[in-house]
Amino acid sequence: MTEASGTRERPWVSWAAALAGVLAGAAGLAVAELVAAVIAPGASTVFAGGSAVIDAAPAWLKDFAVERFGTADKAVLLGSMAAVLTLGAACAGVLELRRPPWGTALIGGVGIVGAMVAVLRPGATPTWALPSLIGIGTAVILLRWAVGALRPDETDDGTGDGGAGDGSADDGVDRRGFLTAAGISAGITVLALGGARVLSAGSRAVTAAREKLFLPAPRTAAPAVPAGADLRLDRLTPYVTANTQFFRIDTALRVPQVDPAQWSLTVDGMVERPYTITWDELLALPLEEHYVTLACVSNPVGGDLIGTARWLGYPIRALLERAGPRPGADMVLSRSDDGFTAGTPLDVLQDPGRDALLAIGMNGEPLPVEHGFPARLVVPGLYGYVSATKWVTSLRVTTFAADQGYWTPRGWSAHGPVKVQSRIDVPRGRTPAGAVTVAGVAWAQHTGIDAVEVRADDGAWTRADLADTVGPDTWRQWRASIPLAPGEHTLTVRATDAAGRTQTPEQAPPAPDGATGWHSVRVTVT
Secondary structure, X not given: OOOOOOOOOOHHHHHHHHHHHHHHHHHHHHHHHHHHHHHOHHHOHHHHHHHHHHHHOOHHHHHHHHHXXXXXXXXXXXXXXXXXXXXHHHHHHHHHHHOOOHHHHHHHHHHHHHHHHXXXXXXXXXXXXXXXXXXXXXXXXXXXXXXXXXXXXXXXXXXXXXXXXXOEOOOOOEHHHHHHHHHHHHHHHHHHHHHHHHXXXXXXXXXXXXXXXXXXXXXXXXXXXXXXXXXXXXXXOOOOOOHHHOOOOOOOOOOOOOOOOOOEEEEEEOEOOOEEEEHHHHHOOOOEEEEEEEEOOOOOOOOOOEEEEEEEEEEHHHHHHHHOEOOOOOEEEEEEOOOOEEEEEHHHHHOOOOOOEEEEEEOOEEOOXXXXXXOEEEOOOEOHHHOOOOOEEEEEEEOOOOOOOOOHHHOOOOOOEOOOEEEEEEOXXXXXXXXXXXXXXXXXXXXXXXXXXXXXXXXXXXXXXXOOOOOOOOOEEEEEEEEEOOEEEXXXXXXXXXXXXXXXOOOEOOOOOOOXXXXXXXXXXX
């Protein structure tokens, strides 16, 4: 029974109301995307809401998401949001049918929350509320229209004659009106999304600018990779990671689109000479090239959130020297175009023996957009959450007492030095009996790897042969030969860095300052 009319409701009407809610909600979100494409991409209801979810996520939840889903964590988040919004919109349709105006109130509430979240995003203006408000307003109108057609005509005397000639049935429902509203909702969704795509010319312009860009030759070229640095074993991770295979972990649901012609970097804070440098000025500086391995703090033991690339850029210590840090400063707060921040120890960035770069190139080409184009930070020896800011726009010299990076107030350590780690890449699964080749990679950036040992089950440790390396800022491949009889075996690896620190066997999760423990794999020997 419907409360509004007291007449019996046919089962299909509730399903139709749920569909009306979903179609109206989709149309509203599509309109919001269209308006956001005009005002600011960051004002998108979906992406502003998703970014707020990321911001509010505790360290353990981020840890779980990255460990379970890896680089697909953002796709999983968006998919989960879509499922929740779809279910909510369906519920709004049923509520609007049975308990009006609660369906309208539910959708309206989502719009108000979306508007509030958008205007609270970094760099937002009051106009960022408009996409959510206009989009949800559209959804409310379409919902009321479609659900209104599903309510029996209260003037119908029950004879079945009321409205039958204009598309209604003997239950008094205006089928034609409902189908018209549903069709228009679907049409608005398609047209609005198409319009938003057309208006997203900014992303295509940035891609075009990157493709036309020719990087200057480095004043100081990277040393050649030794012939013996890559053992070239099947399934062993290459020494240099291709750009397309390099891991991506960040807080950006929508990759920032930064035109290099409009980009600049400001160096200020506790400095004697604050200044701003433009893209053309950066290109004119004597650039350097270095091989550096970057690791994500969320990388679990044995994980693959790590990679090595040849980076082209300008030394960060030279940028800071030009500004002249004042006494008492001990941290540099870097800021991304999307508002992300990272706090890096000042002494690390000023270290003349550490090749920390404001990078613009990666493996011989401009930075990929998803990896920070046009400029990012690359700092050997620190986890990315305190050092590897992408789409970087400012360096503020400050103190750890006065400022915090994005992840520090969320429970992560403030300094984030990389811990010595090692990983077994081969063998995996089944392998023939006899002398089995065990191989993998080990890393202790900026310190270097001195030794790697492997054992089978609880047997004696066997020292592995280390491949050559460019230097201590990159990982090293290793391999060992271990005799294995048929059966099930557990292979374990541990590494020792150049400072004599051996990898601890104590298992610890990534939060708050990086995972620890020995990596083991189970193999079947036949």
